[in-house]
Amino acid sequence: MYWQKDIETMPISALQALQLQRLKEMVRRASTSSYYQQLFQEHGVTVEDLQQIDDIHKLPFTTKQDLRNGYPYGFLTVPKDEVVRLHSSSGTTGQATVVFHTTHDIQDWANLMARCMYMTGARKSDVFQNMTGYGMFTGGLGFHYGAERLGALTVPAGSGNSKRQIRFMKDFGTTILHIIPSYALHLLSVFEEEGVDPKTDLCLKTVYLGAEPHSEHTRRRIEGALGVKAYNSYGLSEMYGPGVAFECPEQQGLHIWEDSYFVEIIDPQTLKPVSDGEEGELVLTTLTREAMPLIRYRTRDLTSVCSEPCACGRTHKRLSRIKGRSDDMFIVKGVNVFPMQVETVLMSIPEVGTNYVIELDTEEEIDVMTVKVEVQSDFFLGDVKGLKALQQKITAALRSEVLFTPRVTLVEPDSIPEAQGKAVRVIDHRQQH
């Protein structure tokens, strides 16, 4: 039931002791990088300031901008020839960032991934189809190494080519998928076109949804259509990649592996900690990284933490479903809106199809939000009156969520272009925003 029972069910006091010991080790190690050496000096902190785990508040935060400033080698704590892997952000907009790994880090990461997958019931007898891109995207190689550590049969399918993906599922009896949620929704319509009923024609039992925040309704929809349990996977390339937090079979939040990450939730304005259950920005400190420790890294992801015991027996805290990045938020008519709010509303309406997009425009100096929504194919063939009623239903549901009236346009199934990789959900045409 557990991949590493002693660690996963470790009593909280022991876990905290382990964290303090590892935090000291991390800070000592980080101090050997040129960037942290200077940062710690400026803040007048040393490892001696850490007497108890709460002393972590004495340490400065690390931001994405710090990673940019330190590019490429500012955060490295080992000789370059000890590094065996790097993952770099695209840097097409703004300056690039890079994360380095030693052999220890790669193995540590693979172990965390195996722990996540095992937790959901994955075993060596499973057939795991990895439907995300490989290369620089950490989701691909992250899950690949985890499945290999587990001894499952890995089908390195990569992204795209839905018909071939479905053929693999059939031919090899795939039991587990790793897939980006927006692509999973798209796949549902391909199953329909191909005349394949995933519930009866395939052996699927588990799906890992990663790399994009998604709503509970999106999960339930994918579960219902595929006849599987779908688990939320969370990670970011600044921390290895996936494997930071993962849902257990209870599906009541994502266990964050506290032996490897120290978790804080802060108010992004005041930078003060918020209480259990309160929403704020996730801040993570690596506890086992060798090549590149990161101290109090501001992820910009919004979530809350729950310290209550979990029915699965694991003692590690749980994150609530990630609401999105603070940068994802947009302001319309003075109201803060997260794409996730729109998605939650849309996916709760059965007649809504598998794709949507939010467009923002300015008309006579006033913000206009238009939500283009694909409609289920059988419903789309119905009468105009039905469509009109659906449009009004969606508009009302969105209004009650965002508190202003959006425009809703219903479109045919598959008429919104499918994204390569992560879906683009918001297109902002406004002059200034």
Place this chain on the structure above:
Amino acid sequence: MYWQKDIETMPISALQALQLQRLKEMVRRASTSSYYQQLFQEHGVTVEDLQQIDDIHKLPFTTKQDLRNGYPYGFLTVPKDEVVRLHSSSGTTGQATVVFHTTHDIQDWANLMARCMYMTGARKSDVFQNMTGYGMFTGGLGFHYGAERLGALTVPAGSGNSKRQIRFMKDFGTTILHIIPSYALHLLSVFEEEGVDPKTDLCLKTVYLGAEPHSEHTRRRIEGALGVKAYNSYGLSEMYGPGVAFECPEQQGLHIWEDSYFVEIIDPQTLKPVSDGEEGELVLTTLTREAMPLIRYRTRDLTSVCSEPCACGRTHKRLSRIKGRSDDMFIVKGVNVFPMQVETVLMSIPEVGTNYVIELDTEEEIDVMTVKVEVQSDFFLGDVKGLKALQQKITAALRSEVLFTPRVTLVEPDSIPEAQGKAVRVIDHRQQH
């Protein structure tokens, strides 16, 4: 100098004894697969027939069609839950094939790749940029695992996005590239556009050219432009992938790892062995594979073998540069032509640019071969007289190679669309061929 000195320099008699022992083991193992069990029965052969290594001729060949017939599990010799990886051909045309690997196989493959790379001077201090696609394409994960085994810093760049590739080379001081030869040629023009001189602005010293047959002139051109040594890598997904044969620093043929593969060259018509140095079809038998041994597999690749000692001290035989697949050959006006012959001629002419394509048409029931050739950008800006002379020069050179007169069209640099992955060199518009 050697990754595994004892194996790489093993005296020939010891190597042959090892091969016989492993061949028996393989045949015994293969006999447990449903496909070989039946095939061996039909041919009335058993492992007892193998008294000396030449007795391999008693065994039947295995063809691509056999792999299709046995799809998916016909060749499997281990329980399914011992399989940790599969690589499947696309099967968009014709039926798919699949190759399975155990943990042993993956490690064995990684070791062979590390042996190849080490042979060319790659060490843990190197920065290895893997510029091919990952996923089902075995070249990506094959080199990735080899570099990791070696302890080099792997930059899992994946394919495409040339500007980002060049930024990685600069930012991380890349010393080794793995790249498809047609993409390497394309990259030369991107360097020019970007104003980057790879010889002075980068740290490149080694390039691995794989996945496509290419000519000696292509290699010399890439070496000259990048200021590197370029090595020919050979493999096929039916045998793990890359790592079957690889050039040593002597660059006089590709050492085929005879501890892992038994090599034969046959006349594809008579199926009889040809002599050393004579061209024929490469036939390979796996000697160490666990999940899926293949016996006398007809690769369809045309080459010759050289058993002379190599100056590098390795005792393993060498393959000559692969001329192409027997299926690559096309017939124009009754003449057999390989794309490689055309490439060899084109790349020997300095004014020729980095891309070309061969188009085949029927005009008044007569075959017409048109070779579209990109011209070097500085030359293209010259006078019309120069272009006319170049066209005549190329036509004459091609005629003396293929023995009929092709049409040659000169086009601007970058006007032939760049391929995604392996280049499409021949477009056949003819009704019947």
